[in-house]
Amino acid sequence: MIIYIARHGQTEWNERNLIIGRTDLSLTDEGKQQAAELAKLVHGTDISKIISSPLHRALETAQIVGAECHIPIETDSRLIELDYGDYEGTSKLRPDFINYRRNPACRYPHGESQFQAAVRVYALLDDIVARYRNESVLLVTHNGICRIIATYFRDMTCEDLYNYSLNNCELERYETNPT
Secondary structure, three states: OEEEEEEOOOEHHHHOOEOOOOOOOOEOHHHHHHHHHHHHHHHOOOEEEEEEOOOHHHHHHHHHHHHHHOOOEEEOHHHOOOOOHHHOOOEOOOHHHHHHHHOOOOOOOOOOOHHHHHHHHHHHHHHHHHHOOOOEEEEEEOHHHHHHHHHHHOOOOHHHHHHOOOOOOOEEEEEOOOO
């Protein structure tokens, strides 16, 4: 089976380099254009299902792709972005935030750790592998969740995890051989 991963299109906070976790923002015009470009990439695949985070920026991206490519969409709350707690809406360049990003077992103040998010994301991926054995599925989600998904498919050091990032509407492909 093949699992494709895409990060949602651009939001105003992405444009301003602010931390966006659970805040439910819409796509900018640029984000909508990115989603249309993503649809062109998806069009040539055998994706039979899109599973999206229910947050608006991801679902809007999924809806643009799904409508263009005639692919059904469902949502799964396990794809919601990490809860960045007190850092929500602040600069990504804050040294204290960067320290938390470098330490995946540390919980963001009033939020969750990357390890906590991995529990729900890994459970979702296990479910998808079992449920869609002979299909290709596209997950539309958030950068923090894309980072965790990458660790499901390959070993990564903490430094690799910290440096991993997908651009808005970038598409990544993973193959899995379910047993």
